Amino acid sequence: MQPDLLPTNIIQIKGLTVLGSPMVITGMRGPAARRERLQVVFGWLAAGSVSPVVSGAFPLRRFRDAVAERLDGTLVGGCVVHPEHPAS
Known part of the structure; x- marks a missing residue:
């Protein structure tokens, strides 16, 4: 195959x-x-x-939460993990 x-x-x-x-x-x-x-x-x-489906966005410090929600099926579609910007 x-x-x-x-x-x-x-x-x-x-x-x-x-x-x-x-x-x-x-x-x-x-x-x-x-x-x-x-x-x-x-x-x-x-x-x-x-149009892509993004059902979750997480700051980088919550990477583990993003992975957990992705694996347990809570998130449908894409998930964005983004760096946090320092307060200006």
Whole structure:
């Protein structure tokens, strides 16, 4: 079995939901395609065709909380961990 191919027959028979993409695998095999793919994705973002779901934002000091919520399924979509800026 090839790791970058999905067994669609099994997915359909079992009624599974597939999340993610094999972009990492194909990007490693053909790095030249990465730039073109990124341009397409950034074009979709600029046009407003796609909008990422970010369901949580945490300061860096709460990194462990972010990981815990991600692992227990509390967060759906993306999670942002950002550095805290010193008070000005």
